[in-house]
Amino acid sequence: MGEGIPGERPKTARKILFPLFLIVIPGLLYAGIKQDNFLAGQGWGLLSAEMVLAALALFYWGFERGGASSREAAFIAVLGAAAAAGRIPFAALPNVQPTTFLVIVSGFVFGPRAGFMVGSTAALVSNFFLGHGPWTPWQMFAWGLAGASAGLIRMVYPGIGTLGMSAFNFIWGYLFGWIMNLWFWTSFIQPLNWQSFLASYAASFWFDTFHAAGNAAFYLVFGSSFTKILTRFRRKLKVRIVENRDC
Amino acid sequence: MPDKLFYREKGLFLQSLHPLAAFVYLGTLLVLALAFANPLYLLGILLVVALAVREADGLEAWEGYLKIALFMMVPVMIINPLVVHAGKTVLWEGPRIPVFGRLTVSLEAVCYGAAMSVRLLDIISVFCLYNLIVHPDRALNLFSRFAGRSVLVVSLAARMFPVMVRELERIRGVQQMRGVDFNSGSARERIKKYSSLINILLLSSLEGSLEIAESMQARAYGSGPRTCYSRNPWRPRDALCLSASACALVAGIWGLLNGFGGYTFYPQLDCLISGPGTVAVLLIVLFSLSVPVMAGWGWRRCHYLKSKI
Known part of the structure; x- marks a missing residue:
């Protein structure tokens, strides 16, 4: 388990693909800023959508290449489904939902790649049932990034503690809303200056605040026990099946 | 309780399309809605999508989507006029406030807000259509390769x-x-x-x-290179929809490169129809985009056509 599958694409193709994707995103960004070419002519609405799709493709490609074990795949699917189920409105609290919190805890315990998959799967799968919209890729991106960044923060700063992670959850409440605002702002508002930016972000301020406060509250109340549960399951991931070839 | 898929199998023509053909058709609608700025073009796309939604028997689901769109249109209509000072025809001049400077509402900015609201309706409706005609499993099957x-x-x-x-x-x-x-x-x-x-x-x-x-x-997960198969047949109707989408896309991009389909709002509103070319490109794009809808209509009415596509 854990190694790449033999007999797939040759290695050189893999080596080229990754930098190619890395070039595509800044390339689009640069083309958008330099006003006088065809790419910029299509407008920021299309450009931003292309960038998000390229980033998603890059993340998914990383997961494909990673060679996840069967247990890892099953864990990610279950966590993604649980996080998706968390999107169903509950108990008359506006925009308070455990999805972001679950994604962040999963990313923190299982690492950035699994965190991204849990977040983006939660967004995609819940929208199969609630209805897809232009928000789907952005939600996949935002929640995926929340999970991936939680995995990264554990690598950089393992002893972050409950308070630190609550703050991290709180910040992601706002970041999620801000990423979601981006497509709205780039597609329907012109000119794109800091005043229009401020106005569109002010419109969602209270909504994002509820989200952030809910996240932090979830983590403060249940963060450490959830982390403990998931850590126990992570240990089970490491069980290896040893074949006895002698008999 | 949302424990059932949004998609409902109704045995309709649009639902029987190969997922690739459906994706290309919906993607074309989406790209053109984002690329065009001329209000006439945006309204035309909305008309086509509305017909397609009707063909997919989804007017009820569309209503829910329109409510969401309405909710999002309000900030578009408010923010655009308030922050833009480029319009020449000033309708109302308000007080000076700290961050935004003097509040001015110009005719151009109001029109821009309205056009962008139509674009928002277009995009939301295209996604509604996606939910109605593509089964999630068939869409996933496309990517499993x-x-x-x-x-x-x-x-x-x-x-x-x-x-x-x-x-x-x-x-x-x-x-x-x-x-x-x-x-x-x-x-x-x-x-x-x-x-x-x-x-x-x-x-x-x-x-x-x-x-x-x-x-x-x-079941041998990860034991070697995986095999896959597809249950989705490729039929003449898929080729028809694919070529119609390609035709619309090519006509649309050609039009944009040659100055049809675009529109300048600031500093003063452009002419809606700047010549016969604008109408010609619009008609070609709309006709190509409505081919799947017409085929669906014919599929229900004409047995000969049904047996052929």
Whole structure:
């Protein structure tokens, strides 16, 4: 388990693909800023959508290449489904939902790649049932990034503690809303200056605040026990099946 | 309870399209809606999508989407006129406020807001159409060829979502029988009660995921290069829709490069129809885009056509 599958694409193709994707995103960004070419002519609405799709493709490609074990795949699917189920409105609290919190805890315990998959799967799968919209890729991106960044923060700063992670959850409440605002702002508002930016972000301020406060509250109340549960399951991931070839 | 797919199988023509053809058609609609700025073009696309939604028997679902769109149109209509000072025809001049400078509402900015609202309606409606005509499993099947692992994870999660929702409801019922009232108490108490629900859900379902993993292992997951097959047949109707979409896309891009379909709002509104070319390109694009809708109509009415496509 854990190694790449033999007999797939040759290695050189893999080596080229990754930098190619890395070039595509800044390339689009640069083309958008330099006003006088065809790419910029299509407008920021299309450009931003292309960038998000390229980033998603890059993340998914990383997961494909990673060679996840069967247990890892099953864990990610279950966590993604649980996080998706968390999107169903509950108990008359506006925009308070455990999805972001679950994604962040999963990313923190299982690492950035699994965190991204849990977040983006939660967004995609819940929208199969609630209805897809232009928000789907952005939600996949935002929640995926929340999970991936939680995995990264554990690598950089393992002893972050409950308070630190609550703050991290709180910040992601706002970041999620801000990423979601981006497509709205780039597609329907012109000119794109800091005043229009401020106005569109002010419109969602209270909504994002509820989200952030809910996240932090979830983590403060249940963060450490959830982390403990998931850590126990992570240990089970490491069980290896040893074949006895002698008999 | 949203434990059923948004998609409903109704045996319609648009639902029988190959997922690739459906994706290309919907993608063309989406790209053109984002690329065109001329209000006439945007309205034309809205008309085509509305006809397609009617053809997909989804007017009821569309109503829900339009409500969301309406909710999002309000900030578009308000923010655009307030922050733009480029318009020449000033309708109203307001007081000076700190961040935004003097508030001026110009005719051009109001028109821009209106055009962008139509674009928003276009995009939301295209996604509504996607939900109505593409079965999630068939869409995933399209990607399984080159992203097998991810598709496996997504389809596993999609199968488990309804189970989780029902399980959550069941646990909630049990807790309520024990006297836990989820709708009372302070926000902190409610979050505490809710977290305990999620806690129980996670513990039981993660235990189950180990069994899923074992059954995957037993079915030779990861033991070598995977094979895949497709159940979606490619029929003449798919080729028809694909070529119609390609035709619309080519005509649209050609029009944009030659100055049709674009529109300048500032500093003064442009002419809506700047010549016969504008109308010609618009008609070609709209006709090509409505080919699948017309084919669907003919498919229902004409048995000969039905047997041929």
